[in-house]
Amino acid sequence: MSENASDTFDSNGGGDSEVDDGDGTETDGGEHPQAHTIRLELVDEPGQLLAALSPISENGGNLLSIFHERGNLTPRGRIPVEVDLECPPDRFETIVTALRDNGVNVIQAGAERYGEELTLLLVGHLIDTDLSDTLQRIQRCADATVTDLSLSAPEGTDDVSSARLRLAARTGKTERVLDAIREVTDGKDIHVVEPLTEVSA
Amino acid sequence: MSLRLAVLGAGAVGQSVVELASEYGHVVTAVADSTTATVDADGLDPASVLDRKEREGTVGDADIEDVLASDYDVLVEATPTTLGDAEPGFSHVRSALEADRHVVLANKGPVAERYDDLRALEADSAGTVQFEAAVGGAIPVLSTISDFGPDHINAARGVLNGTANFILSRMAAEGLGYEHVLAEAQDLGVAEADPSFDVEGTDAALKCVILANVLGDGGYSLDDAEVEGIQNIPGSALDLAAEDGRTVRLIGEATPSGVRVGPRLVPQNGTLAVSGTRNIVQLETEYAGNLNLSGRGAGGPETATAVLSDVSRIE
Incomplete structure (x- = not known):
């Protein structure tokens, strides 16, 4: 396999014509394209990179750069690829879905999408109130991703336990995420210790 | 300018005002505790008033009405904070203002609960x-x-209650449970026998309500505050926070969206993570970033210095 970035643009045909050449040309599909980063894992087989990139241009995304390290394998023996692209905000979801439909393993989609990290504590009978259900509902209701969890229950389930939760949330949506979390935890008598968001001096 | 002070309340703050007034160039002409009072237009002898308070539990043979009717320049209201109608503190203030006297309060009740009435x-x-x-x-x-x-x-x-802060910072530093540290705080005199006012967040909330009133020109009382205490924070929560470089503090906020007090996660070495009984207030300014003011937030002499600074500000 001899894929590299320039190869891909060539074989991708129409992709070139959509690249913003800096003269103010609008991106296909609307105004104000935003930059996004997608991290993929590819199987080391011919044609894989092309399969991963065509859904981007087909759905109105402009490829900005591709970082493709063949020599560096992930723990699962795959090749990590980082793709920078820009597209109108409403197209990004479609592109990620199209990639997944094409069988591409998307590790992380868009630093902008989950741009804010949020750490909080939960205190209560976390295990007896079905921690897994609590987390799933938080993810669902709050539209946030749980990225880390630590649980401490020094007295077992006889006494209250504590959990430290790290969430990735959409930029500017942390207040909404916290509201949603309160809704989930109120019903289970779980106390939430929220982070203090200070405006930095 | 030397002013004549009438001091209401002979607890830690009132007593310290009596003791320190002369150092600030003022003279105490009347003192009242909850049941007794003493008045001397020429100035009381601080030592003998405090001595009688300690020996007999009273300050004199007069009545608080005698104090309010006496000839003084500034009423120092240092009776215990009460909620709701903030009485009897509010009536004391009313009496002084109706007689065109100045008032300096250490009592949070009238300022938090009846700010607009007061103004x-x-x-x-x-x-x-x-x-x-x-x-x-x-x-x-x-x-x-x-x-x-x-x-x-x-x-x-910021952190506006030294008792709650002492408990949280001891729990985090020593890995001890809430009940254990609370008992220790009571032994040290950092926490009252009934600590609910401090650990449930009420005291911090009153201070934030006052801040909200000052910043927003009134309109707030304790009912407008969202208040949560620290009683439900187990040691395990502080351990988990510390693993991640954070800690928990009882933080009070007065923002345009309201008044809120509750335990919050803050960076372990951050500005607001003061330890022990220390307090800190962070003012978020429009053009000049944050101002952080830190120091002793309670105690007789400490609070009396704030009272006497107010007195000295009177022209």
Whole structure:
């Protein structure tokens, strides 16, 4: 396999014509394209990179750069690829879905999408109130991703336990995420210790 | 200018005001505790008043009405904070303002619960109302806000209860449970026998309500505050926070969206993670970033210095 970035643009045909050449040309599909980063894992087989990139241009995304390290394998023996692209905000979801439909393993989609990290504590009978259900509902209701969890229950389930939760949330949506979390935890008598968001001096 | 002080309340703060007034160039002409009073137009001898309070539990043979009717310049209201109608503190203040005297409060009740009533009385009086001692003990929070201009401060937040902060910082540092540290705090005199006012967040909330009133020109009382205490924070929560470089503090906030007090996660070595009984107030300014004011937020002499600074500000 001899894929590299320039190869891909060539074989991708129409992709070139959509690249913003800096003269103010609008991106296909609307105004104000935003930059996004997608991290993929590819199987080391011919044609894989092309399969991963065509859904981007087909759905109105402009490829900005591709970082493709063949020599560096992930723990699962795959090749990590980082793709920078820009597209109108409403197209990004479609592109990620199209990639997944094409069988591409998307590790992380868009630093902008989950741009804010949020750490909080939960205190209560976390295990007896079905921690897994609590987390799933938080993810669902709050539209946030749980990225880390630590649980401490020094007295077992006889006494209250504590959990430290790290969430990735959409930029500017942390207040909404916290509201949603309160809704989930109120019903289970779980106390939430929220982070203090200070405006930095 | 030497002013004649009438001191209401002979607890830790009132006693310290009596003791320190002369150092600030003022003279105490009347003192009242909850049941007794003493008045001397030529100035009381602080030592003998305090001595009698300690020996007999009373300050004199007069009545509080005698104090209010006496010839004084400034009423120092340092009776215990009460909620709701903030009585009897509010009536004491009313009496002084109606007689065109100045008032300096250490009592949080009237300023937190009846701020607008208080300002209305002040507007009709030749006297003024000041209450630096009600927020953050010795820390000059309100005078800083006044100097800076409340219109140019967007929000105030911080640690405003030394008891709760002592408990949380001891729990985090020693890995001890809440009940254990609370008992220790009571032995040290850092926590009262009934600690609910402090650990349930009420005291911090009153201070934040006062800050909200000062920043927003009134309109707030304790009912407007969202308040949560620290009683439900187990040691395990502090351990988990520490693993991640964070800790928990009882943080009070007065922002345009309201008043809120509750345990919050803050960076372990961050500005607001003061330890022990120390207090800190962070003022978020419009054009000049944050101002952080830290110091002793409680204690007789500490709070008395704030009272006497207010007195000295009277022209």
